Amino acid sequence: MHFSVTILGNNSAIPSPDRFPTSQVVNYENQAFLVDCGEGTQIQMSKFRIRKSRIDHIFISHLHGDHYFGLIGLINSFNLSQRTEALHIYAPAELESILQLQLQCAATTLQFPxxxxxxxYPQHQVIADLPNLTISCFPTRHRILCFGFIFEEKPRKRHVIAEKAQQAGVPVSFYKNLQNGEDxxxxxxxxxxxxxxxxxxxxPRKYCYCADTLYDESLITYISGSDLVYHETTYLQQDLNRAVERYHSTTIQAATLARKALGNSGKLLIGHFSSRYEHLEVFEAECRTVFPETYLAIQGATYFIGTPWKERI
Ligand SMILES: [Zn+2]
Ligand SMILES: [Zn+2]
Structure with missing residues (x-):
């Protein structure tokens, strides 16, 4: 089963010519789940050949513009492209009236549900229970209500070794029971x-998206057991004071949290870089002093959840 995340935007608040605000696509088999939708998300989707029609679920972490200003444009494009499939949006409650007003002022009637x-509420809860995946949200510590999202595979059944089952005379009709663990x-x-x-x-594999947040050890409970964690590193460690003032995290803080939550397993993906920094390599280098398995979220790159690791598209 293919399980990966493709980065569309890796910058924080202000878009720059080569770094877009936050957005990423979690891929599971043929489904694509959009996580945050900053300005320019549609352009990045075209550039990296993400088929919009695969997206039925969109998750918005919070209502700072760098995480949702691209959403109304995407919804409008869905409508213009004759979409008929239902679209599910999971987001802080106020977004519903914002979208309604935007549609109403444009006299737009959606052709799809x-x-x-x-x-x-700032609490951990399952928000989507799908055939192979459970998706839940949890509160992060930001200036406004903000959620992270956990994508967790459901446990699969045991694999029957056909040769051994045949040798033991097990009828094929009993294989289902074997898959469920019966003797x-x-x-x-x-x-x-x-x-x-x-x-x-x-x-079962697990991906945890931590959205925007201060350093907060209460997130460890959600992060632990993940194969891959995305944590923001808006600032380098030298700008710690600025990070705290603005409810964001530094490289060393994200890496410290990953080390405490994951120990020697799992990987850390970092993003939401401030536009004040031109070069990103130093973010990775700082994090790796604390948590060696740290990787930059590069736009257009796809990161596998579990192994094998990384593939450029
Ligand atoms: Zn942000
Ligand atoms: Zn924010």
Whole structure:
């Protein structure tokens, strides 16, 4: 099962010619989940060949413009391209009236159902329960109500080793029970342990998007067990005071949180870089002094969740 994230925008508040505000696409099999939608997201989608029609779910972390100013444009394009499939938006409650006003002032009637899922309370909760994935939100510590999102694979069934099952005389009709972990009892009463006939499923994979936030150790509980964590590093460590003033994090803070939450497993992806910095390599270098498995969120790059690691598109 393909599980990855593609970066569309890696900058913070002010767009620059070569760095767009926050947006990324989580890919799971044939589905694409859009996480934040800063200005220019549509342009980045075209550039990196993300098919808009694959997107049925959009997650907006908070209502600072660098995370949603591209949304009304995207919704409008969906409408112009004759979309008929339902679109689900998960976002702080106020966004619903903002969108309604924008549509109303343009006398736009949507040709597809738009389901708005209002996030009102700063608490961890499951917001989408899909066949293979569970998606939940959790509060981060920012200047306004802000949510991170967790994409977690559902546990898969055990894998039947057909050769061994045949040798043991297990009828094919019982394979489903084997997949669910049951032992096989032969007609003569012989118990054949499940573990000798099946292999365990791979560990469910997990991606955690931490949105905008101050350094906050209460996030460890949500981050732990992730294969990949996205954490903002708006500032280098030398600008720690500025980070605290503006409810953002530095490189060393993000890496410290990753180290505390992940130990020696998992990887850290960093983004939301301030426009004051021209070069990004130093962000990666600073983080790696604390958490070696740190990688820059590069626009257009796709990062696999679990292995193999990274692929450029
Ligand atoms: Zn931001
Ligand atoms: Zn913000």
């Amino acid at each position: 738009l389901h708005f899922h209002a996030l009102r 096989y009892i032969s007609p003569t009463g012989n118990v054949i342990p499940n573990a000798s006939l099946t292999l365990p499923p791979p560990k």
